[in-house]
Amino acid sequence: MMNTDDLKYPGSRRIYVNGTLHPSVKVAMREVVLEDSLFPDGTKERNEPVRVYDVSGPWGDESFSGDVEKGLPKLREPWIAERGDVEVYDGLTGKALRGKGGKPVTQRHYARQGIITPEMEYVAIRENLGREQAFKAVYDRFPSEKSRPQEAQEVLDYLGTGMGRPSDLEKEPGFSTRSLTQRARLDYQHVGESWKGGRMPAFFTPEFVREEIASGRALIPANINHPECEPMIIGRNFLVKINANIGNSALGSSIEEEVEKLRWGLHWGADTVMDLSTGKNIHRTREWILRNSPAPIGTVPIYQSLEKVGGMVEHLSWEIFRDTLIEQAEQGVDYVTVHAALLQRFVPHTARRMTGIVSRGGSIMAKWSMIHGRENFLYDHWDEICELLAAYDVGISIGDGLRPGSVADANDFSQLAELEIQGDLTKRAWDRGVQIMNEGPGHVPLHLIRENMSKQLEWCFEAPFYTLGPLVSDIAPGYDHITGAVGGAIIAQEGCAMLCYVTRKEHLGLPDREDVREGVVTYKLAAHAADIAKGHPGAQVRDNALSKARFEFRWEDQFNLSLDPHRARAFHDLTLPHAGAKKAHFCSMCGPNFCAMKLTQEVREAERNANDA
Amino acid sequence: MMNTDDLKYPGSRRIYVNGTLHPSVKVAMREVVLEDSLFPDGTKERNEPVRVYDVSGPWGDESFSGDVEKGLPKLREPWIAERGDVEVYDGLTGKALRGKGGKPVTQRHYARQGIITPEMEYVAIRENLGREQAFKAVYDRFPSEKSRPQEAQEVLDYLGTGMGRPSDLEKEPGFSTRSLTQRARLDYQHVGESWKGGRMPAFFTPEFVREEIASGRALIPANINHPECEPMIIGRNFLVKINANIGNSALGSSIEEEVEKLRWGLHWGADTVMDLSTGKNIHRTREWILRNSPAPIGTVPIYQSLEKVGGMVEHLSWEIFRDTLIEQAEQGVDYVTVHAALLQRFVPHTARRMTGIVSRGGSIMAKWSMIHGRENFLYDHWDEICELLAAYDVGISIGDGLRPGSVADANDFSQLAELEIQGDLTKRAWDRGVQIMNEGPGHVPLHLIRENMSKQLEWCFEAPFYTLGPLVSDIAPGYDHITGAVGGAIIAQEGCAMLCYVTRKEHLGLPDREDVREGVVTYKLAAHAADIAKGHPGAQVRDNALSKARFEFRWEDQFNLSLDPHRARAFHDLTLPHAGAKKAHFCSMCGPNFCAMKLTQEVREAERNANDA
Numbered sequence A, B: 001m002m003n004t005d006d007l008k009y010p011g012s013r014r015i016y017v018n019g020t021l022h023p024s025v026k027v028a029m030r031e032v033v034l035e036d037s038l039f040p041d042g043t044k045e046r047n048e049p050v051r052v053y054d055v056s057g058p059w060g061d062e063s064f065s066g067d068v069e070k071g072l073p074k075l076r077e078p079w080i081a082e083r084g085d086v087e088v089y090d091g092l093t094g095k096a097l098r099g100k101g102g103k104p105v106t107q108r109h110y111a112r113q114g115i116i117t118p119e120m121e122y123v124a125i126r127e128n129l130g131r132e133q134a135f136k137a138v139y140d141r142f143p144s145e146k147s148r149p150q151e152a153q154e155v156l157d158y159l160g161t162g163m164g165r166p167s168d169l170e171k172e173p174g175f176s177t178r179s180l181t182q183r184a185r186l187d188y189q190h191v192g193e194s195w196k197g198g199r200m201p202a203f204f205t206p207e208f209v210r211e212e213i214a215s216g217r218a219l220i221p222a223n224i225n226h227p228e229c230e231p232m233i234i235g236r237n238f239l240v241k242i243n244a245n246i247g248n249s250a251l252g253s254s255i256e257e258e259v260e261k262l263r264w265g266l267h268w269g270a271d272t273v274m275d276l277s278t279g280k281n282i283h284r285t286r287e288w289i290l291r292n293s294p295a296p297i298g299t300v301p302i303y304q305s306l307e308k309v310g311g312m313v314e315h316l317s318w319e320i321f322r323d324t325l326i327e328q329a330e331q332g333v334d335y336v337t338v339h340a341a342l343l344q345r346f347v348p349h350t351a352r353r354m355t356g357i358v359s360r361g362g363s364i365m366a367k368w369s370m371i372h373g374r375e376n377f378l379y380d381h382w383d384e385i386c387e388l389l390a391a392y393d394v395g396i397s398i399g400d401g402l403r404p405g406s407v408a409d410a411n412d413f414s415q416l417a418e419l420e421i422q423g424d425l426t427k428r429a430w431d432r433g434v435q436i437m438n439e440g441p442g443h444v445p446l447h448l449i450r451e452n453m454s455k456q457l458e459w460c461f462e463a464p465f466y467t468l469g470p471l472v473s474d475i476a477p478g479y480d481h482i483t484g485a486v487g488g489a490i491i492a493q494e495g496c497a498m499l500c501y502v503t504r505k506e507h508l509g510l511p512d513r514e515d516v517r518e519g520v521v522t523y524k525l526a527a528h529a530a531d532i533a534k535g536h537p538g539a540q541v542r543d544n545a546l547s548k549a550r551f552e553f554r555w556e557d558q559f560n561l562s563l564d565p566h567r568a569r570a571f572h573d574l575t576l577p578h579a580g581a582k583k584a585h586f587c588s589m590c591g592p593n594f595c596a597m598k599l600t601q602e603v604r605e606a607e608r609n610a611n612d613a
Helices: A077-082 A107-112 A118-127 A131-141 A147-160 A166-171 A206-215 A255-268 A282-291 A301-308 A318-331 A344-352 A360-372 A382-390 A413-431 A446-459 A480-493 A513-534 A541-551 A555-561 A565-575 A596-612 B077-082 B107-112 B118-127 B131-141 B147-160 B166-171 B206-215 B255-268 B282-291 B301-308 B318-331 B344-352 B360-372 B382-390 B413-431 B446-459 B480-493 B513-534 B541-551 B555-561 B565-575 B596-612
Strands: A012-018 A026-032 A050-053 A086-090 A095-099 A241-246 A272-275 A297-299 A335-338 A395-398 A436-440 A465-468 A498-500 B012-018 B026-032 B050-053 B086-091 B094-099 B241-246 B272-275 B297-299 B335-338 B395-398 B436-440 B465-468 B498-500
Touching: A026 A118, A026 A555, A050 A541, A095 A318, A107 A118, A107 A206, A118 A206, A166 B413, A241 A255, A241 A513, A255 A272, A255 A282, A255 A513, A272 A282, A282 A297, A282 A301, A282 A318, A297 A301, A301 A318, A301 A335, A301 A360, A318 A382, A344 A360, A344 A413, A344 B596, A360 B596, A382 A395, A382 A413, A395 A413, A413 A436, A413 A446, A413 B166, A436 A446, A446 A465, A446 A480, A446 B480, A446 B513, A465 A480, A480 A498, A480 A513, A480 B446, A480 B480, A480 B513, A498 A513, A513 B446, A513 B480, A541 A555, A555 A565, A596 B344, A596 B360, B026 B118, B026 B555, B050 B541, B086 B318, B094 B318, B107 B118, B107 B206, B118 B206, B241 B255, B241 B513, B255 B272, B255 B282, B255 B513, B272 B282, B282 B297, B282 B301, B282 B318, B297 B301, B301 B318, B301 B335, B301 B360, B318 B382, B344 B360, B344 B413, B382 B395, B382 B413, B395 B413, B413 B436, B413 B446, B436 B446, B446 B465, B446 B480, B465 B480, B480 B498, B480 B513, B498 B513, B541 B555, B555 B565
Parallel strands: A241 A272, A241 A498, A272 A297, A297 A335, A335 A395, A395 A436, A436 A465, A465 A498, B241 B272, B241 B498, B272 B297, B297 B335, B335 B395, B395 B436, B436 B465, B465 B498
Antiparallel strands: A012 A026, A026 A050, A086 A095, B012 B026, B026 B050, B086 B094
């Protein structure tokens, strides 16, 4: 059973930010409430609450009294209805919505017509985090309109340019601007580094969101049959997202466990969840997950197709796959992985590899091609797949069935040949109004990661890249969440839009609750590091607030601002369990005499006194 | 109590490789013995054992019967004696060795005279890992001398150059050379990327080692009073090393626990260990550690100095520090951190920071300067420090007392100003024959890591860089081993020579056994990823062997080749505990019907049959 106490963030409250274009838009956020700063002279300073991205949906709202049996409220139902372009029909397993006459009802379709949907406004507000609020704090401190932008500009100008040697700067009166930068300010942020045409705006507007979707650089996976879904965006010029997988493989886990894992994964911050079930009850498991998920749900429909033919690859067919796609689209799946770029002629090349084909979907399609001596039927029916899915706004994640499964196989012919085809298929899908992303590797050594990202940007026209890792070494089973987070942080910094998490059980077994928690938090950390590096506006606010709390020995705030407050607190309490220790002006690492922070506060105090004198 | 079963690597045996120039050199390595490959047609193929770097010293040799009370055999005693340049004298706490007349006896001193010491030959053999052996396997397969280098050259040429689009290559007969690369070979390795003058040789010779030490690009920390120490090298053109810290802080742990932690850290792969004790019994704790450590031991002598004055920073003096240095040099400490580059005039700048000064040593020296209104006495007595330490071959790690303690403070004036002084001090120390490295940050966002490495290479003349992290975000307390491993992998790839580990308790509490294990393995993983990226010859052999074992479902070999075989096996057994599962040709993640590796083996078999026909 789930302990509901585990699903609360201490010191936090749920807030909602309203839309302007669409007043029915109410964006859920979590606000971490902070203690006052206490200075040695007895004065206090108020610390503004910090707003953080929140994917837990109604489950994260204490006033929500729903339960798993009933499912979540249908947030998007009125938005979908108001557009007037859908019809209800009797689907394969019940009533479903689709675009009237099978026409596209995708966010891409609207964006290309210049329409800003409620979904687009929702993600614009969501992406800004608490930026309006952070700005307000600066404005309050610098009330003059003239001086305010000047000041901000100065910091930016300075940081954007190089600097000489410190010893040269010391010769200048007043030293350099770098020395003058007041880094102790909560709104201080390093200028990011944009990579090959990345364009991170200072502020996310609904129009910016629309442009990014229209260009194909981003997608909002949101099936019209999944009205419970809170819109989120995947694209290189937004916050880096992470995906967590769940799924009852043939060898373990029950439906109840899967819904529990969904909520657990969302609690720690998974932005989307893929249901990779391969056992019995696939349909019913998915139904429970969809009705209870405020996050987009992705699947790999070839798995269910294979179940339908009793696991016999040779009996797979386009018709079986198509019916599975329709069934899942009617149910509300938000995006599907389709391994359509794995062409028959690439398969022989994998025989030279260290680890051949390691993608499940890839190996299924390769075997099918081999048995029948025919081209991959997903490739042959690509246009039909796109037209079908556009009528539900199911996004497509073009699979990388030939991703390298070992460092040795990284960036080889098979992998890059498939990537090039992913690009061709992307263009064709866009022409049919479908929202697209591309899946990527895999096992890739550190210095070969950049080639992956560069070629994907070029060959796939900046369609969002969605990678599994990359894992930068093969020798750390049991620690592959870390091997993958290292590569994930690097590729995300260079433009990868979403990282699929890897748990520490990767290559070894099925993840349990603790593995999911550790995996999701690890990938949040990697994604966040990339957000700072890319210069996502406001990304650094939380780091600054946490570091300020750390410096001021506000232990509770330090815990509450962290990605995993429960673990931070538990680790602290293992060494210093008594309540008083959380008020102490030192910690267990150095003890009272060696506390650097304590000593440096004395330095700061002396400087203050010297300046006042 | 330590469970000695925990300190064995399954499927492994200790071997020794003999020196040529110095026959008394016997380099310890661990050899992982592998099972045969079994093919579907019933044939078998022998898999050569894989040699891995082993830092456990005599403790890792099953035939060693010593105990903690007696300490380790004095491996280097004859080498030191044979040089004929040391004298025994009555030191502060017992008999000790030093250079005759206080003259330098450093590896740098010998290297500059063209002398190849046994220590240098030891590290040359050690750095090659099992490369002679791997080469031999290729030679055996390609017996003709003419065709052999050609073949190797072809792979290198191909990998070193760019390639066109796969679709263009498909038009060429036989496709590209990339498609022809046989990656399934165990000796296959990606060409590395050298950064700003890195020069990774194809083979490590004793002469190469000598050159690197003479130039200052590398050091062998090996005090003449620590003859138990097995030589190892720290430098950008060698394997990336990692350091683990131990130490009884004021608030916890006993002497016995510290020696246990030493062995535990070495077991998992720490290349050096820093004893950061600050409590009582510092001298005695260190004695136990030194007499039982086959790895270099580092310290921060200002900590013991401060203990000597009862924790009152104002009572610190050059004389107290000097006596502490001598005491530690006589005892056998191999390298010391000295915060001599933190100048008095830099201190006021830290008042503008988010987190001020976070280095313990840095905050002590800053406070001392502030109280006395005088320059840092470590800076003022630098030449004397160097001359003193050269007579014992104690290496100096020039501390970064102003390293950033938060992402906000990264690469600011204070930090870079100190780095520039580190460079000045490096030059002066080299002139006095001392072996040097420079300490580096700290908290640094992903995109600002490169500036750290570039400036250090330039300003400190390629002296080895030794960093703590860098941590790429502040918001993950409880996961900071990962935040630091991400930054560590990146900076190591660009030339950082040694990474100081960070445990998941960082910022929160004192690490326990499991934290040390997790921390060391995580940093080994980061260092290894960088070794592959830098193109260290032979670094990829272990990845290849593990991936081949994975592909062939040799589960035991997969476990035994991993950095943490115990965890890999335990994780596997959580899902599939029965012994038969370790022979199964599928695993718990996908189950038998969806096993990609199983399917791809069928593809490979079909290709083989097609080619034979």
